[in-house]
Amino acid sequence: MKLKDFFNTDSEVEVGEITQNSKLVVPGDIFFAIKGAKVDGNDFIDDAVSKGAVAVVSTEPAKKKYPVPYFQVDDIDLAMAKAAVKFYKNPSDDMFFIGITGTKGKTSISYLLESIFNEAGIPCSVIGTINYRINGEVFAKAPNTTPAALYLYYMIDKMRSAGTKVVIMEVSSHALELKRVFGLNFDVALFTNLQRDHMDFHKNFENYFAAKEKLFDSLIENSKPAKTAIVNIDDQYGLRLADKIKAKTTLIPVSLVEAENVKESLNGVTFSYKGESASINLLGKHNLYNAVFAVKAAMAYGVDLQTALKGIAKLQGIPGRMQRVNKGQPFYVFVDFAYTTESLMKAYETLEPYKNGNIITVFGCGGDRDRTKRPLMGLAACQNSSHVLLTNDNPRTEDQQQIFNDILNGMKGYTNYEIVQDRALAIKTGISLCKENDILLIAGKGHEDYQILAGKTIHFSDRETAETELEKLGYVQKQ
Numbered sequence: 117m118k119l120k121d122f123f124n125t126d127s128e129v130e131v132g133e134i135t136q137n138s139k140l141v142v143p144g145d146i147f148f149a150i151k152g153a154k155v156d157g158n159d160f161i162d163d164a165v166s167k168g169a170v171a172v173v174s175t176e177p178a179k180k181k182y183p184v185p186y187f188q189v190d191d192i193d194l195a196m197a198k199a200a201v202k203f204y205k206n207p208s209d210d211m212f213f214i215g216i217t218g219t220k221g222k223t224s225i226s227y228l229l230e231s232i233f234n235e236a237g238i239p240c241s242v243i244g245t246i247n248y249r250i251n252g253e254v255f256a257k258a259p260n261t262t263p264a265a266l267y268l269y270y271m272i273d274k275m276r277s278a279g280t281k282v283v284i285m286e287v288s289s290h291a292l293e294l295k296r297v298f299g300l301n302f303d304v305a306l307f308t309n310l311q312r313d314h315m316d317f318h319k320n321f322e323n324y325f326a327a328k329e330k331l332f333d334s335l336i337e338n339s340k341p342a343k344t345a346i347v348n349i350d351d352q353y354g355l356r357l358a359d360k361i362k363a364k365t366t367l368i369p370v371s372l373v374e375a376e377n378v379k380e381s382l383n384g385v386t387f388s389y390k391g392e393s394a395s396i397n398l399l400g401k402h403n404l405y406n407a408v409f410a411v412k413a414a415m416a417y418g419v420d421l422q423t424a425l426k427g428i429a430k431l432q433g434i435p436g437r438m439q440r441v442n443k444g445q446p447f448y449v450f451v452d453f454a455y456t457t458e459s460l461m462k463a464y465e466t467l468e469p470y471k472n473g474n475i476i477t478v479f480g481c482g483g484d485r486d487r488t489k490r491p492l493m494g495l496a497a498c499q500n501s502s503h504v505l506l507t508n509d510n511p512r513t514e515d516q517q518q519i520f521n522d523i524l525n526g527m528k529g530y531t532n533y534e535i536v537q538d539r540a541l542a543i544k545t546g547i548s549l550c551k552e553n554d555i556l557l558i559a560g561k562g563h564e565d566y567q568i569l570a571g572k573t574i575h576f577s578d579r580e581t582a583e584t585e586l587e588k589l590g591y592v593q594k595q
């Protein structure tokens with residue numbers, strides 16, 4: 117493609133790649149300079165040009181005369197997404213796109229859907245929190261749930277070349293707000309729920325909801341047929357959304373009343389759905405929602421009910437989502453990605469029927485993120501546990517003591533906690549406190565295999581740590 121295909125210019129210069137990272141520039145590339153959270157991409161324009169960039173795009177006026185065309189734009193996120201749509205030739209037009217938004221349930225639904233499409237023999241790819249997968253193979257670890265447009269489109273192009281028929285995508289509110297998914301045509305969009313999170317970024321619930329709604333705006337504006345919205349109407353924001361979009365789109369409501377004969381156990385949930393018996397190997401009623409969402413989304417593509425139900429039944433588990441660590445010890449250990457108040461409450465609700473002793477919770481809160489949830493999580497943990505081990509999560513660049521102080525504000529009046537700052541030690545302590553039938557809940561990091569301490573990333577896994585500690589105590593049973 118030529119430069120004139122992207123910008124208002126008559127330049128015939130051939131474009132190689134489009135990038136926002138000067139380190140990756142090779143001769144022929146267009147460089148997008150982004151003001152980031154850590155550094156300003158505008159400081160790397162000279163670097164990009166010296167490496168052979170053929171054009172520079174920025175929101176800032178040019179600091180000097182560059183030897184290549186310089187385009188000043190109002191909205192760099194939009195400019196990148198538009199360039200990506202052109203460069204990769206509308207890749208979403210060639211595949212069926214399922215976008216999942218909502219505070220909770222996105223990753224779980226994406227796994228359930230992938231399992232259904234595998235069962236149906238339909239090649240599918242997944243973009244989400246844990247990693248990015250192309251037709252079942254891990255393509256890359258996920259730096260973001262929904263990556264920035266240039267990388268996102270690059271990956272979608274690879275999915276198309278690999279013969280993917282269905283792309284299942286978690287669409288975060290950040291992505292919607294920052295236009296990372298601009299230009300993608302979603303065939304089906306899912307809304308799970310809206311709960312307290314990301315207030316650092318959105319400031320209030322209305323803004324947060326407005327960001328989520330954008331997925332459905334794009335659904336309405338796109339030009340493809342079969343525009344379907346699948347919305348949780350048991351959620352107050354879902355109900356509002358459903359009301360707003362019902363005249364313009366095919367609305368499929370989701371409500372738990374559709375699942376009958378629900379029986380929960382530590383192996384999963386069995387239920388009947390539209391007269392068929394169904395099961396999932398995932399714990400808790402929230403996963404029943406996720407299962408119903410997945411079945412409805414797959415059916416919107418054309419998968420039949422029986423195949424969809426077989427697909428959800430085959431999924432054995434999801435990394436870090438209520439995952440049991442079982443080395444044959446006489447108590448229960450669960451790792452869960454509950455890093456918000458509501459998720460923590462869901463975890464306790466799920467475990468309640470099996471409570472035959474104490475519940476001990478290991479948790480902390482991430483730094484450089486929503487502070488409003490911290491006292492609420494502290495309160496929830498104290499209220500629902502016999503003992504809480506307050507520890508670090510990913511403090512990132514924030515002072516750990518400040519994070520503890522925020523959490524402790526919600527724990528006033530409670531004495532059933534102690535601070536064990538080192539997470540491995542907190543897990544070890546939690547295990548040592550467990551007596552027969554007790555439950556240890558290790559919350560907040562789920563699948564994560566790292567910790568970000570003072571800005572540095574080290575390897576860390578709740579699951580591995582728990583397994584190692586259990587093995588040290590002589591428990592060896594294979595999972």
Ligand SMILES: CC(=O)N[C@H]1[C@@H](OP(=O)(O)OP(=O)(O)OC[C@H]2O[C@@H](n3ccc(=O)[nH]c3=O)[C@H](O)[C@@H]2O)O[C@H](CO)[C@@H](O)[C@@H]1O[C@H](C)C(=O)N[C@@H](C)C(=O)N[C@H](CCC(=O)O)C(=O)O
Nearest residue numbers: 136137138150152153154155157160260261262264288290
């Ligand atoms: C706060 C935020 O959103 N940061 C995102 C941002 O990174 P950043 O702002 O720190 O970038 P930076 O390091 O300051 O660099 C700025 C620019 O300079 C460029 N640069 C830098 C150095 C150099 O030598 N040359 C150069 O050109 C960089 O390529 C970049 O374009 O751009 C990166 C690349 O696109 C993102 O990976 C990164 O997401 C970080 C990891 C992040 O944590 N984001 C969170 C807030 C987020 O987006 N979360 C949502 C929701 C998660 C959920 O589901 O709950 C998500 O979708 O992940």
Ligand SMILES: Nc1ncnc2c1ncn2[C@@H]1O[C@H](COP(=O)(O)OP(=O)(O)OP(=O)(O)O)[C@@H](O)[C@H]1O
Nearest residue numbers: 219220221222223224245402405437452453454459
């Ligand atoms: N449908 C749901 N409703 C409420 N809570 C849920 C639901 N599904 C999962 N959870 C809880 O939220 C946690 C994270 O689930 P999941 O990873 O599927 O959500 P997500 O939307 O992808 O979250 P994130 O934005 O952090 O990636 C789970 O471990 C569980 O505690």
Ligand SMILES: N[C@H](CCC[C@H](N)C(=O)O)C(=O)O
Nearest residue numbers: 455481482485509510560561
């Ligand atoms: N995608 C979420 C994950 C948070 C996980 C938790 N362990 C934390 O670090 O706060 C975020 O980046 O806000």
Ligand SMILES: [Mg+2]
Nearest residue numbers: 222223245286
């Ligand atoms: Mg997710």
